[in-house]
Amino acid sequence: MALVLNEEQGMLRDSVKAFLSERAPVAHLRKLRDSRDALGFDRQLWRQFADQGYSAILVPEAQGGLGLGAVEAGIIAEALGRTLTPWPFLSTAVLAARTLARAGSPAQQTELLPKIAAADVVIAYAVDEASKHRPAAIAAKAARDGSGWRLDGAKTFVLDGHVADRFIVAARTSDLGLTLLLVDPRAAGVQIERTLMVDAHNAARLRFDGVRIGADAVLGKADAAGAVLDEVLDLGRAVIAAQLLGLADAVFELTLAYLKERRQFDRAIGEFQALQHRAAELYIDIELTRALVLGALQAVDENPAKAALLVAQAKAHACTTADRAVQEGVQMHGGIGMTDEFDIGLYMKRARTLQELLGDAGFHADRVAAMNGY
Amino acid sequence: MSELETFRRETRAWLEANCPAQMRQPVASESDACWGGRHFKFQSEAQRRWLQIMGERGWTVPAWPKAYGGGGLSKEEAAVLNAEMRALGCRPPLVSFGIWMLGPALLAHGTEEQKLEHLPKIARGEIRWCQGYSEPNAGSDLASLATKAEVHDDHLIINGQKIWTSYADEADWIFCLVRTSTAKKHTGISFILFDMESPGVSTRPIVLISGKSPFCETFFDDVRVPRRNVVGELNAGWTIAKYLLTHEREMIGGIGERSNVKPLGEFAADAVGRDASGRLSEASLRAQIARFEIDEAAFRLLLQASGDRARRGEGNPAMSSALKFYGAELNKRRWELMISAAGADGLEWEGERSNEGTLARTWLRSKGNSIEGGTSEIQLNVVAKRILGLPGV
Numbered sequence: 001m002a003l004v005l006n007e008e009q010g011m012l013r014d015s016v017k018a019f020l021s022e023r024a025p026v027a028h029l030r031k032l033r034d035s036r037d038a039l040g041f042d043r044q045l046w047r048q049f050a051d052q053g054y055s056a057i058l059v060p061e062a063q064g065g066l067g068l069g070a071v072e073a074g075i076i077a078e079a080l081g082r083t084l085t086p087w088p089f090l091s092t093a094v095l096a097a098r099t100l101a102r103a104g105s106p107a108q109q110t111e112l113l114p115k116i117a118a119a120d121v122v123i124a125y126a127v128d129e130a131s132k133h134r135p136a137a138i139a140a141k142a143a144r145d146g147s148g149w150r151l152d153g154a155k156t157f158v159l160d161g162h163v164a165d166r167f168i169v170a171a172r173t174s175d176l177g178l179t180l181l182l183v184d185p186r187a188a189g190v191q192i193e194r195t196l197m198v199d200a201h202n203a204a205r206l207r208f209d210g211v212r213i214g215a216d217a218v219l220g221k222a223d224a225a226g227a228v229l230d231e232v233l234d235l236g237r238a239v240i241a242a243q244l245l246g247l248a249d250a251v252f253e254l255t256l257a258y259l260k261e262r263r264q265f266d267r268a269i270g271e272f273q274a275l276q277h278r279a280a281e282l283y284i285d286i287e288l289t290r291a292l293v294l295g296a297l298q299a300v301d302e303n304p305a306k307a308a309l310l311v312a313q314a315k316a317h318a319c320t321t322a323d324r325a326v327q328e329g330v331q332m333h334g335g336i337g338m339t340d341e342f343d344i345g346l347y348m349k350r351a352r353t354l355q356e357l358l359g360d361a362g363f364h365a366d367r368v369a370a371m372n373g374y
Numbered sequence: 375m376s377e378l379e380t381f382r383r384e385t386r387a388w389l390e391a392n393c394p395a396q397m398r399q400p401v402a403s404e405s406d407a408c409w410g411g412r413h414f415k416f417q418s419e420a421q422r423r424w425l426q427i428m429g430e431r432g433w434t435v436p437a438w439p440k441a442y443g444g445g446g447l448s449k450e451e452a453a454v455l456n457a458e459m460r461a462l463g464c465r466p467p468l469v470s471f472g473i474w475m476l477g478p479a480l481l482a483h484g485t486e487e488q489k490l491e492h493l494p495k496i497a498r499g500e501i502r503w504c505q506g507y508s509e510p511n512a513g514s515d516l517a518s519l520a521t522k523a524e525v526h527d528d529h530l531i532i533n534g535q536k537i538w539t540s541y542a543d544e545a546d547w548i549f550c551l552v553r554t555s556t557a558k559k560h561t562g563i564s565f566i567l568f569d570m571e572s573p574g575v576s577t578r579p580i581v582l583i584s585g586k587s588p589f590c591e592t593f594f595d596d597v598r599v600p601r602r603n604v605v606g607e608l609n610a611g612w613t614i615a616k617y618l619l620t621h622e623r624e625m626i627g628g629i630g631e632r633s634n635v636k637p638l639g640e641f642a643a644d645a646v647g648r649d650a651s652g653r654l655s656e657a658s659l660r661a662q663i664a665r666f667e668i669d670e671a672a673f674r675l676l677l678q679a680s681g682d683r684a685r686r687g688e689g690n691p692a693m694s695s696a697l698k699f700y701g702a703e704l705n706k707r708r709w710e711l712m713i714s715a716a717g718a719d720g721l722e723w724e725g726e727r728s729n730e731g732t733l734a735r736t737w738l739r740s741k742g743n744s745i746e747g748g749t750s751e752i753q754l755n756v757v758a759k760r761i762l763g764l765p766g767v
């Protein structure tokens with residue numbers, strides 16, 4: 001398959017980019033942050049975004065969605081990465097949508113998938129329990145309780161958890177087995193603490209103390225969620241990699257423009273070879289990430305056997321590239337780069353959060369080594 | 375089934391039936407490959423036969439037109455052939471500067487007569503070419519070259535010196551940049567072809583840090599060359615020289631990707647050992663190799679994406695500089711990690727155990743990747759100016 005977007009994908013990219021830069025540019029995030037907005041995002045705007053079909057990408061056609069794939073979801077995420085828009089796209093329209101489509105019962109699908117497509121529901125994904133992403137070490141426990149379950153444990157870094165209408169919780173139900181559960185935030189024994197994050201995209205810490213859950217809340221088979229979880233997490237990682245790519249692109253554009261505009265020693269600072277070479281290397285890194293991210297997204301759609309390795313490579317690479325882009329971005333702007341008023345700091349903060357989300361470069365490099373047999 | 379799929383199946387079957395087993399072994403070093411030429415000594419009957427049967431099909435240069443000894447394949451078909459050869463571990467039947475550099479330049483800028491004279495001999499491996507670009511005082515600033523060609527009615531007389539001429543002592547012909555006018559720097563250069571057996575040509579090998587001497591100082595003393603051997607117009611050779619360089623850069627950039635050596639992680643784990651859980655037992659080396667493999671995967675896909683973009687007419691010619699820079703640096707990193715993984719064993723310089731120090735010598739040779747074909751710094755200059763549009767000299 002050619003490593004370029006096809007015509008429809010190119011059109012999707014252009015339209016979502018135009019939509020976001022017009023209605024939800026970086027200034028929008030800044031306003032939400034500065035007003036300490038209770039939701040942390042603008043529901044109205046998010047619905048308008050969904051009206052364009054952008055939330056329905058991964059919702060199957062049978063449930064009123066577009067039935068598209070990872071490549072298209074990546075295109076949306078890349079655009080969101082450019083504008084830093086803090087919508088529940090990843091949690092709800094990617095992770096939850098794919099989980100429901102893969103593992104949901106007909107009743108669960110009929111109830112939730114159309115709402116995801118319409119941006120009528122926020123579903124937060126609760127996997128992590130410690131400060132680093134370690135999906136192999138999930139300890140939250142669901143024990144059989146009559147016909148249903150009893151959930152105990154804690155989750156952290158649950159994106160959009162403070163405004164969620166539902167959680168998807170990964171819980172251990174036996175020594176080796178994991179189960180995915182749909183949990184109502186209003187159920188007795190659920191505690192939610194909103195965490196204001198450095199990048200102004202809110203998350204939550206959750207506690208479950210003997211939360212009782214009905215048998216109909218299990219997604220897929222009990223004890224056998226491992227495969228679905230792996231697949232969904234990899235989709236999420238590929239989509240986050242695309243978001244990091246968009247972010248790196250945007251920071252690089254800002255920085256390159258500044259190199260041409262800012263003058264010192266009677267010349268544009270972009271004439272200094274020390275800066276030229278660093279800019280050229282950063283450009284090449286971004287192009288490498290672009291190729292790898294598209295390769296990974298395509299593999300998720302077309303070549304599942306190769307997807308895990310490519311996704312790990314893509315997430316690791318995107319983390320490193322975006323990190324380099326924001327470091328160089330701040331440095332090459334000099335003093336201005338350190339000011340809150342200037343957008344580049346917002347990019348640095350979001351880059352840091354997205355690096356941590358679902359595994360940083362070190363986590364994924366370790367996976368690459370293991371998958372390649374050393 | 376699409377035509378391309380049919381082609382893939384037939385190609386695989388043909389390669390399986392015809393590629394000698396010995397030609398499916400990895401190429402250990404540059405001298406292990408088949409370079410062709412008047413004086414080439416085949417290392418085995420298999421090597422000779424592989425060149426012959428591939429040459430007969432034009433598959434030494436699959437995408438060149440049949441009239442010039444090529445296979446007449448479309449770019450897509452050539453990519454399929456390449457992929458199938460890779461999958462079966464087939465060695466390229468022939469490697470040469472003629473294939474990588476002169477051929478593309480002649481196809482774009484040569485006269486019909488020049489193409490018919492030179493291309494088929496490149497395709498069949500009969501004539502081996504060397505590249506006379508660099509001079510003692512013209513390296514990165516190549517256009518300052520001074521080797522002089524005096525123009526007469528039907529011939530030119532060449533005097534001067536080239537340096538770092540790879541395999542000049544083994545090559546049959548040279549493609550050479552000469553100064554035919556001193557009026558202007560760039561528009562006084564001509565691109566010319568001549569036989570290395572012409573009277574007045576001499577070479578002196580230079581020993582590299584790898585202990586081998588694959589390149590030479592090359593001297594021209596009143597060398598007489600027919601006028602029809604000038605490619606393009608007189609004094610208009612710089613454009614051709616630069617065009618050829620983009621192909622050289624692509625070739626060097628892809629150097630690591632063409633080698634069919636064992637994956638680095640596996641090589642290192644075999645050399646260093648594994649811990650109880652099967653991990654390479656040196657954590658820091660393991661992490662560095664993983665990062666390398668991630669960058670390598672990205673590079674491989676970027677090569678593919680650039681090809682796809684170029685086919686759509688969306689390519690930027692300066693991308694060859696970006697790829698050359700990255701591929702060269704990546705290959706240096708590969709050999710740094712190889713020599714580090716091999717530890718003391720990798721430092722043996724002679725003897726059978728080390729295959730005459732192949733690893734150490736290849737490690738040292740790789741340092742030239744970021745110098746030959748234009749240094750890494752020069753490639754970054756090109757990217758900064760031609761792609762990023764940054765101002766300056």
Ligand SMILES: Cc1cc2nc3c(=O)[nH]c(=O)nc-3n(C[C@H](O)[C@H](O)[C@H](O)COP(=O)(O)OP(=O)(O)OC[C@H]3O[C@@H](n4cnc5c(N)ncnc54)[C@H](O)[C@@H]3O)c2cc1C
Pocket residue numbers: 504505506507508509512513514515537538539540541589742743745746747748749750751752755
């Ligand atoms: C293995 C090998 C094979 C070769 N084969 C051939 C061959 O077959 N034919 C041929 O003609 N030549 C060949 N060369 C020569 C090669 O093309 C030159 O060595 C190369 O172009 C650099 O020129 P130089 O050696 O004069 O270095 P210099 O140009 O003197 O460079 C020295 C250093 O200065 C840096 N520098 C120079 N200018 C700039 C600038 N503007 N900005 C920043 N840094 C700069 C360079 O990057 C380098 O680090 C070969 C070289 C090697 C190593």
